[in-house]
Amino acid sequence: MNTQLIVSIQGPDRIGLFKQLTEDTAKLGGVWLANKMIHLEGQMSGLLKLDIEEEQLPAFEELMAEFYDYSVSYHPVSGDKLNIRQMARITVEGEDRQGLTSEITHLLYEQDVFIDHFESRRYPVIGLSTGVFEAKLTLSLPEGLSADELKVSLEQLDKQLRVFMDA
16 A cells, blocks of 8 residues: 655755655655755755655665765655635745844734745845845635735735735
């Protein structure tokens, strides 16, 4: 019988790492169904959804132990679905300041918004003492919260903040 796991792996970024992982996993009869990777400052972090025969799990765990310089954890796929009615992609722009990311994520948490993707950048601007903040988010909105209502809430965090609904 097959089982599905979410595998989390973090460590030094290395060319060919995921090619090697998929090939070695395939030798055990496993298949990567989905993945999300991020690379930052020479480090990488990945979430991978794995489908594999239960009998092969010990061999897979042995395989992953060979990556001694990586942190690896496993979590069974629960099958539970979030009660989500609408996806929203937004861009938030404004004058950068300390605590802005925290305020945005706190507001989203308070409104039961699930963050599927959050990528932020800070750009220095000559002549401006702080710089510019930009965040691109993909969100799952709970029933009863519209994208327009969320936009208004986010813009109320700071008068310098602009929120754009992306297609």
